Amino acid sequence: MKNTPDGSQLLNALSKSALFLNTMRRSGMVAVAATSAALIGQPVFAEAAPEKSTINFKTLTYRDYQPSDDRIDIDAESFLIQVPIAGQWSITGTAVHDAISGASPRYHSSSLAQIKDTRKAYTGAVTRYFQQGSVTVGTAYSKEKDYISRNYSIQNSWSTPSQNTTFIVGLGYTSDQIIPNSIFLTAKEDKRVVDLALGVTQVLSQTDIAQVTYHHTRGRGYYSDQYKLYDARPDSRDSDSVLVRWNHHFVESANTLHSSYRYYTDSNDINAHTLEFDYVFNLPNQWSITPLLRYYSQSAASFYYDPVANDPWADADTFGAPISVVYPLYAEGRFASMDQRLSSFGAITYGAKLTKHFGENWSADVKFEQYEQKGSWALGNGSDGLKDFGARSIQFGISHSF
Amino acid sequence: MSAPTYRHEFKAMASHCEVVLAGVSAEEARRLSALAEAEVLRIEHKYSRYRPASLLSVINRSCEWERASPAIEGVQTSSSPAVTAIPCDAETLDLLDKAELLFQHSGGLFDITSGVLRRAWNFQLKQVPEPQALQDLLPLINWRAVVREGNTVALPLPGMELDFGGFGKEYAADRAAAVLLEGGVRSGYVNLAGDIHILGPKPDGEPWSIGIRHPRHADRLLASIPISSGALATSGDYERYFEKDGKRYCHILNPRTGYPASYWQSVSVLAPNTLIAGSFSTIAMLMEEKALEFLHTSGLSFLAVDQEGRIHQESQDA
Numbered sequence: 001m002k003n004t005p006d007g008s009q010l011l012n013a014l015s016k017s018a019l020f021l022n023t024m025r026r027s028g029m030v031a032v033a034a035t036s037a038a039l040i041g042q043p044v045f046a047e048a049a050p051e052k053s054t055i056n057f058k059t060l061t062y063r064d065y066q067p068s069d070d071r072i073d074i075d076a077e078s079f080l081i082q083v084p085i086a087g088q089w090s091i092t093g094t095a096v097h098d099a100i101s102g103a104s105p106r107y108h109s110s111s112l113a114q115i116k117d118t119r120k121a122y123t124g125a126v127t128r129y130f131q132q133g134s135v136t137v138g139t140a141y142s143k144e145k146d147y148i149s150r151n152y153s154i155q156n157s158w159s160t161p162s163q164n165t166t167f168i169v170g171l172g173y174t175s176d177q178i179i180p181n182s183i184f185l186t187a188k189e190d191k192r193v194v195d196l197a198l199g200v201t202q203v204l205s206q207t208d209i210a211q212v213t214y215h216h217t218r219g220r221g222y223y224s225d226q227y228k229l230y231d232a233r234p235d236s237r238d239s240d241s242v243l244v245r246w247n248h249h250f251v252e253s254a255n256t257l258h259s260s261y262r263y264y265t266d267s268n269d270i271n272a273h274t275l276e277f278d279y280v281f282n283l284p285n286q287w288s289i290t291p292l293l294r295y296y297s298q299s300a301a302s303f304y305y306d307p308v309a310n311d312p313w314a315d316a317d318t319f320g321a322p323i324s325v326v327y328p329l330y331a332e333g334r335f336a337s338m339d340q341r342l343s344s345f346g347a348i349t350y351g352a353k354l355t356k357h358f359g360e361n362w363s364a365d366v367k368f369e370q371y372e373q374k375g376s377w378a379l380g381n382g383s384d385g386l387k388d389f390g391a392r393s394i395q396f397g398i399s400h401s402f
Numbered sequence: 403m404s405a406p407t408y409r410h411e412f413k414a415m416a417s418h419c420e421v422v423l424a425g426v427s428a429e430e431a432r433r434l435s436a437l438a439e440a441e442v443l444r445i446e447h448k449y450s451r452y453r454p455a456s457l458l459s460v461i462n463r464s465c466e467w468e469r470a471s472p473a474i475e476g477v478q479t480s481s482s483p484a485v486t487a488i489p490c491d492a493e494t495l496d497l498l499d500k501a502e503l504l505f506q507h508s509g510g511l512f513d514i515t516s517g518v519l520r521r522a523w524n525f526q527l528k529q530v531p532e533p534q535a536l537q538d539l540l541p542l543i544n545w546r547a548v549v550r551e552g553n554t555v556a557l558p559l560p561g562m563e564l565d566f567g568g569f570g571k572e573y574a575a576d577r578a579a580a581v582l583l584e585g586g587v588r589s590g591y592v593n594l595a596g597d598i599h600i601l602g603p604k605p606d607g608e609p610w611s612i613g614i615r616h617p618r619h620a621d622r623l624l625a626s627i628p629i630s631s632g633a634l635a636t637s638g639d640y641e642r643y644f645e646k647d648g649k650r651y652c653h654i655l656n657p658r659t660g661y662p663a664s665y666w667q668s669v670s671v672l673a674p675n676t677l678i679a680g681s682f683s684t685i686a687m688l689m690e691e692k693a694l695e696f697l698h699t700s701g702l703s704f705l706a707v708d709q710e711g712r713i714h715q716e717s718q719d720a
Contacts, residue, residue: 004692007682007700010507014500014678310526319526319642341621370711371619387645392711 133158146181146226149174155197168199168213182226191221207249215241224337229321230330231337233303239266256280264298270342272298273379286357292369293350297379300344303335307385320385340386346377367395407590407604410435414442415450415571417595421578425589425605434585438578438592445574449497449566451517457494462563464488464556487554495553497566497573504569504681505545511688512681516657517565518542523662525653528644536660543657572635572680575599579676596636599676603630617667617707625705625713629672635679637687638668654687665690665709672703 125138133156140151155170176191199213216239223233241264248257257279264272278292305322308314313323321338329336351369358364370392375382407424408431419442421435449458465485490498504512518539522531542562549556557563566573571594578592579599588602591610603609609628616622617640627634639652639662654663669686673679682702686693694714697704705715 004689004695005507005509007696007698007702010503010682010685011673011678011700011702013503013507014681015674309528387640394713 130158132161146179148177148179150176164203166201168197168201170197170199171195172197176221178222178226180226184224184228184231185226189222191219191223193217193219207251209247211243211245213243213245215239215243225339228337228339230323230326231339232330232333232335233301233337234268234335237267239264241265254282268342269302270298270300272296288355288357289352290355291350291352293348295346295348297346297377298344299378299380300383301337301342304337304339304342304383306343306383307338309385340383343375343383343386344378344380345373345375345382345386346379347371347373348377362398364398365395368392369395408432408435410439412439412442414439415446415574415594417571419592419594421582421590421592423582423587423590423601426587430585434582434587437581437585441578441581442574442594445570445577448494449570451563451565451567457488457490458564458566461488461490461555462557465558465560465562483558483560485549485556485558487549487551487556489554494555497569498550498555500569500677501545504685508685508688510545511657512568512685513543513545513657514564514566514568515545515548515562516543516655517563517567518561519655519657519660522660523651523653523655525642525644525651528646530646530651531660540658540660568684569677569681571595572597572633572676575633575676594676597633597676597680598629598635599633600629600631614670614705615668618711624668624707625670625715627672627703627705632672632674633676633679634670634672635676635683636668636670637680637683638666639663639687640667654684656688663687663690666693667707667709667711669693669697669706670704671697678702 122141124140125136127134127136136153136155136157138151138153138155140149140153142149151172151174153170153172155168157166157168159166172193172195174191174193174195176193178185178189178191180186180188195215195217197213197215199211201209201211203209217237219237219239221235223235223237225231225233241262243260243262245258245260247259250256257277259277260274261276262272262274264270264274274294274296276292276294278290280288280290282288305326307320308322308325309320311321311323311325313327314321326336326338349369349371351367353365353367355363355365372388374388375384375386406428407422408426408428410421410423410431412419412421419439421438423431423435426434447453448456450456451458451462453459464487465483501512501514505514519536522535522539542559544562547558547562548564549558575592575594575597576599578594579601582590582592582601589605590601592599592601596615598612600610609630611626611628612634613623614625614627614636615638616624617638620640637654639650639654642653643662644651650662650664652662652664655661656663666687669683671679671682671686673682679702682697682700682704686697686704686706689696693706697706698716703715703717705713707713
């Protein structure tokens with residue numbers, strides 16, 4: 001090949017030959033999206049919220065607000081203004097969208113599940129502050145074409161007079177409706193989840209703070225994925241998890257190390273471990289950089305089946321799938337899933353976030369993350385036959401706390 | 403209160419397809435989406451290489467070895483190829499013209515005779531073909547050798563075949579969109595397995611927000627883009643592929659070498675219509691490291707992800 005062919009020549013040639021040509025209008029729209037936690041109706045305290053006694057440590061990583069009198073707050077974490085790079089492509093994993101562009105989707109991806117009409121989400125919380133504590137009552141509602149979720153929660157926290165120990169008790173109730181939108185679901189289904197969180201935060205010294213949170217959920221209802229081929233999961237799921245966090249503040253440098261470990265186990269036989277570290281380096285002029293490292297490992301659900309190279313029942317559309325194993329189970333009404341998220345795998349994430357704060361309420365950040373996932377990285381036996389994942393993501397954000 | 407949006411889903415070309423319409427009555431939406439679906443199925447039947455009766459299959463049989471002469475029984479006579487020129491309609495001639503343009507302006511990388519490589523690459527068996535097997539097929543890949551005279555087309559060598567897989571689905575999306583636009587639709591889109599032709603913005607004037615699938619996380623989005631008109635298509639190395647000895651082999655095959663493209667994880671292109679968007683994204687995949695220059699000179703908006711997961715993107719302002 002002599003030189004790289006010139007794209008403008010081909011475009012001109014094809015445009016002249018095209019049957020029709022639309023003029024393209026482009027919008028410099030700034031998408032406003034809610035973060036995933038609020039959208040999927042997770043209880044607001046699913047991952048323990050920062051307690052106010054930790055504010056001094058965490059102002060760099062958490063948007064928070066000082067307690068004052070009774071007031072209604074919109075949860076600041078729920079809103080994220082995404083700034084499209086160069087006014088066009090918005091690099092994000094959570095934007096609300098209407099359709100997906102990708103190489104031709106097959107059953108094994110969940111691309112179809114991503115096709116949504118519109119998505120509306122509201123969260124609200126009222127907090128009443130007392131001398132030694134606070135009570136927060138919250139509600140969240142989200143509606144999509146195929147899913148309606150309502151969540152109610154109450155959380156009580158109180159501290160010892162010294163403010164060195166803080167307790168949290170939270171109770172939540174989530175009621176979801178799953179609306180048929182694929183050939184695998186013919187009638188409306190629902191799902192109810194009750195969850196309980198108990199936490200204690202202890203200031204250990206001027207520079208150390210630790211937190212232990214126990215979280216239990218009990219869910220009943222429809223857990224299958226209506227967009228996946230032959231996906232049938234138990235209609236109950238109970239889970240328990242324990243999260244231990246420890247933050248250490250370095251006085252001389254004013255830097256902070258956040259570390260956490262979480263153990264999760266549920267009635268589907270998934271046991272998971274998450275170990276995470278990040279380190280906030282303060283730089284002059286309200287800049288900070290935060291490197292991050294996370295390891296995650298989970299065991300497979302009891303009803304998960306690995307892909308196979310050459311299943312005799314698979315055709316061009318289901319290529320790679322263990323159809324001859326899963327279909328008979330499905331047809332008999334037994335549990336089965338080929339969802340790779342239920343497989344056994346290990347994953348490592350590393351990255352860094354660069355943040356610039358502007359005054360009290362505004363911050364801008366750019367975050368690089370590299371994610372690698374392999375079956376063989378699981379603690380114990382990893383699942384076979386799944387593609388390894390490896391991806392680098394770059395995310396830009398501007399945040400404003402209200 | 404916004405006007406209702408109607409979605410019609412169907413299966414064609416072994417993929418999930420949908421037509422989304424707004425700003426029309428429910429009855430109109432039903433009628434028009436049925437017309438759009440019929441148009442997609444018409445194109446599939448006409449150009450599928452899997453259907454023996456399709457026009458494309460007829461063209462692919464235009465050159466066959468002459469049957470051995472029965473005159474002297476038991477004696478093998480040397481056979482020679484018999485070529486039949488197949489008359490084509492205007493639509494097919496137009497598509498062949500487009501194939502010619504795509505070949506010319508891609509330095510031969512977009513070649514609709516390259517489908518024969520599928521005989522060597524079996525993505526189910528996950529085997530890298532022997533170099534000789536590919537060498538044997540390469541002589542059959544040669545768009546220049548295809549004989550076009552008047553309104554006829556013929557293949558000069560037995561075993562050669564045309565394959566519209568590289569732009570057939572994109573063309574179908576454009577045709578379905580044309581049917582809908584002719585029917586008066588001004589709001590909605592046609593989505594054939596991720597090749598999306600936008601008919602016009604939502605009834606309130608807002609653009610549709612289209613997500614780009616993450617090439618390494620099937621259930622995640624990598625990016626999104628608001629679009630009011632035009633088309634978006636994505637080519638990637640992540641749908642039909644296998645890995646062997648640490649190397650990924652995807653289904654986008656280079657007609658010169660016979661081997662898969664390996665530089666990009668995915669390339670998305672925004673263009674005036676789906677055929678342009680799709681062919682540019684495929685050519686970019688095949689151009690490997692030279693794709694950025696090619697895309698840049700086109701002036702189209704694009705988003706490309708390289709093997710390191712790095713995002714390269716360019717946006718055009720109105």
